[in-house]
Amino acid sequence: MDSNVDEMQLATAELAIAPNALPRATSTQASPLPSLELQQPVPIEVEDPFAVISNNKPSFKYKYPQAAPTPDGEDDTVWNKVYTAADSRMYNKHHKNANESRKYRESGETRVLAIKMLAENKEKYAQAVAAAKASGIPLSAIRSTPKISTPTAGPKKKEIKKEMSSSSRDGTPGGDGIPMSISEKIKSEGRARKALPNPPSSNQGTPAPSTGPKQGTPSAAAKQGTPSSGARINSPAPEKASPVPPLKTPKPAKKGTATTVKKQHAKKAKSDAEKAGTTISKSSSQPSSQMNNTTSDSESNDGGEYCICRGPDDHRMMVYCDGGCEDWYHCSCVGIDEDDAKELLDRFICPKCHKEGELFTTWKRMCRCNNVPTIQCRKAARVAMEPPSKYCSDECAELFWRFVVSRVRTDDAPSLGGALNFKEVGQLLKEAPTAEAFHKLGQKPRLQVKEGADPNRPVGLDYLNEDEKKQIEEIQENKKRLEERIKVHQNQQKLLIMVNDRSKIAAKEPNLEVKDICGFDNRLAMNEEEFDEWFNSEEGKLAFATAKLGPRTEQTKSIGACVPYPGQVVPTPPKVSVALDNICLKPKRRCKHQNWLAIHGTDFVNMQQILKQEMKKLTEAEEEIIEDAELREATKEYYAENETIQLF
Template identity: 30%
Template sequence: MAPKKKGTAAIKKTPKRPKGGGGTKAGRPKKQADTVSTTSSTNLQEEPGGGSDEESDNGPYCICRGPDDHRFMISCDVCEDWFHGECIDIAKDVGENLIERFVCPNCTDVENNVVSLFKKICSYGKCVKAARLYGDGEKSAFCSDEHKQLWWEKGIASLPKKSLAKNTQNGLTQEELMALLNSNLAAVDPDDGQWRVQTRPFAPPATGAESPEAKSKTLAPGILTEEEVDILKTSAAERYKMGEEVVLCQKMLQLLDWASDRRKSLIASKHFDDAACGYDDRLDQVGVVGPFANWLHSDEAKEIFKAGSLDVGSRLSGDDKNICDKKRCKAHQGWYSIHTRDVRYQMKLLAMDANKKLDKERLIKQSAAERKLRKEAEKNYVQAVLPDGTLGPPRSA
């Protein structure tokens, strides 16, 4: 080997870190505790006793199967592989601040909801920071109290100071909006959590299980008009009739189940072939409320429901037999499934109609209660002129 010239520098090779022991998948050392990795040339300083780990990290990573070339990278929470932000179209600021869970394209499964989750951004203007909806602190749709205050100031400033201005929105001025915010006419809707103006300003303050309507289900005398009382009585009577029809439908289903069990027992006892029809003539009234209700009052029906079986009055042979023993009978094909489906659909329609009537009754009662509160708030009354020319006692309008 030729001697080294004086004054020249020797090249020192940097040893590579072994890939075994303590490395992540694909032999790559784990970069940080979080899922985002960024490297900079300023951090690639040689440490005593070893070379830079980042300089020799050739991967492969990402969908491009390339090395870690000091670009922004993010780790998949499923396969734990690392991906370049440019290759998966994720900017650095988005990956570092707005991703709650990252799932790479290889692991994404939309049908099983295995997808990336992004954080909701701040509601103020063009701010792209995450809203304070994550963590144990106070929840807010803004990233900071400053942006929340600026959002309110900007919204109020967009309204005119006078009602005759051209930029009036829905007839509200700055003063009117502030008055609305400070009144009891605006509140947070408990159903969706959104702030909104109440459309029923005279609604009873007590709602839910503690309300007087929920406890007694009746209003005090004098609140409902005679017409409203008649409507409520008629509606309640119709709902009661619908309830009786539902009970009849339940008995129809019970009779169908008994007929099906009767057919199975006859097949098991070798009285019928496996392909026998098994339809019972006593099912003819099933699905028709009126005739079925009349049949229930017969002695035969009372005995059947008392015994809990269609064996009562069953006739398998003779001219008066009431059970069909034909094989693959076309006249009664699918009798059990067809009748069951029709009866259940009839029960569904009855329930829907009953709920509509119940909602109408609630609306009438609520409107009557609001009418009473409105009269009390407005203090409207009338006085009749008596025959002697004087005014009579005041009465509510």
């Protein structure tokens, strides 16, 4: 009997201490103990994290397009994570510069690093599997067991022995998170422990107390049902089972031995089992130094920079640019409402990729009820259905027409430019039974183009009377004169450019006493008639043909020259080189031609704008005359059958 008790105590101690690799302690005093069948932990194998589920699947979307294609024999999801982690390393290595990390993605260096990281992860996993086979312990148990740090020979705090506590929490396995001294634990283990109504789950095979730290609950990854962080085994003690006498522990060893293990504080960890109403064991607050062998940088944050703010992915809603930059943007940074992005956004083009008329953000057509003040629906209309609809739902269609009916007047008074009554609405619907006819209500009647006629030629030109024809001829003559004047001012702009270029060349002449000369040429002072005469001369033709202005010739010196009044003394101009002929050589700040370049340039531009506005008015007057002639012909039959009384 004594041998059976010793074996039972030895087995109990092994189960309580083995998970933490503590030295085995045997009891010196034996007590009667009934035989008890111990529940062993069920081995749970861990799925291969590198199992190939899909390889280069067409519908798979990589975070970075440069990650494609997935190497042969690798899973798309695993490769995408490893490639993202490799890009994160490149990003952090180069001072968190997104442009540098993009450059290494394009050059292929990130892909080489990702392949190397993947091989390292596989090697670590193979070593973990080999260690599990050699020890005979399931891989899941090895990966879920926290690593106990070996005590060093350095200074150690003295353990304070406390007197026996009368608190009821000492009899509860795990207590309430308050550490106990060695004496308290020994004394507390001498009492029979009451079974809890809802015993906590644990990774142990028996609910007997353990002198080592408790096994931790599954990590955050297990909340989603992933067994990578270690499977959890719940082994609650039966409520009506007879209490098992605790194993008596020898007195605490001397300082420096590994038998004394300080109990850690405990904290609660939420999981899916807790949400379902299942009580789980508390996890130790001591951090586990043994990491998952297959855990790599692919599980960490990529540390990338996104959007125009160059911020991280901070869980705000983001939109993807379809313009080619392959970047994501926060809706709040680009001025897009999140609800509109979900319902109405068709294609987003970021400000960097935007091209006027080519690449721009497009939106889906909004529901027609958006115009109803009491509804203001901001969902997409069902334009793709057969037949197309302007409403997002049948409910919105009914609400819209109820709103339209509410705007119709119920009295019989005639409308004087305001809301219509039911009788008038009925007459309109009778005259325009289709949507196309309803849209044409209020438009000017048009004549159809005759067969064989030019479709771009206005139909009203065939119905002009004599007065209207004369008006059209006068307008066309005025338009020709305006076009000629506009052409003159455009040529004067070209002359201004040539004068400025010639003055810059003249300023480099070595014989000049003044370095900063005025450079004005009196050919800029010519009016439109004088300029037209000079433009048609040999000097002007040569200048505009070569885009290079030369000196004044004897033939054109009289054009634009000042005529002296009788008795006025005209000074003789000094003799200069050909490059300086007809150029003002006075200092720029002491000359009367100050800012001549800006003044003449602004004058030529303003004159062209004024002439173009006059041209626009003449064009509108011409179109109005032609439209009146067409309208007169189109309504000829109507006025023949109806009397029109002129009241003013």
